[in-house]
Amino acid sequence: MKEIDIVNICESVLSSLATMGYESNKVESVGQLIFPVKNGGQDRISEQELRQLFIEEFKDKHEDLCYSIETPTIGKFKFGEKFEDISSGKGRSASLDMCIYKRDKNTIIRDLNIEFKFNNVSLYKIGKDILKLMKEEQNGVFILLLNNTDRGTLCNIGHTGVLDKLSQSFNRFKDNWQGNKSIQLVIISLQEKVFIHRTITDTLFENEKTVFSICENSYVNMSEINEDSGWEIVRVK
Secondary structure, three states, X not given: OOOOOHHHHHHHHHHHHHOOEEOOOOOOOOOOOEEOEOOOOOEOOOHHHHHXXXXXXXXXXXXXXXXXXXXXXXXXXXXXXXXXXXXXXXXXXXXXXXXXXXXXXXXXXXXXXXXXXXXXXXXXXXXXXXXXXXXXXXXXXXXXXXXXXXXXXXXXXXXXXHHHHHHHHHHHHHHHOOOOOEEEEEEEEOOOOEEEEEEEEOOHHHXXXXXXXXXXXXXXXXXXXXXXXXXXXXXXX
């Protein structure tokens, strides 16, 4: 089985996103998919476009694998209405945005769980996704698309940036980590045509401040992240 190169797929996805047309300005798209407008005339950019393009790239590169969408989790979860309510072990099955399966003789086996998000969403929404990826046995991937970043979108003193929320989520749910696996984090900036990524293991995230140290009492945007932080940067043309 050819290894799934998430970074390579995301690089192709970002290239496609950057050349998509918009219904609002009538500019023709390089491909068939375009960004629609919402009621009121504003552009609608969402995780739906991200997931659609990711699936297309995955299918093109991995004909040997299977996949499903909105896949029920094996574990049970209770989410409540706020971040503090989120827990696992009781409740009911949740859903994963995408699950990839490998073939083994006459069976198919879950191999990789993926969650997609758009924008600097709430701690509650990020926390739910991270808990699911930690609790399920398989390796996980969390991919978040931003339209662009500024000094505060990723991390800031108010702890409302994307990386701040990831740090809080990993710290709160670290006792739920299942199995010998990894969770890959990918954060994409559409307008800047760049993304950052790194892989978290059970031993690495024991000290989440090391993983998210670029957030310590500072404002940082995508272009200011130093590769010495452990995050790798990928730029596309």
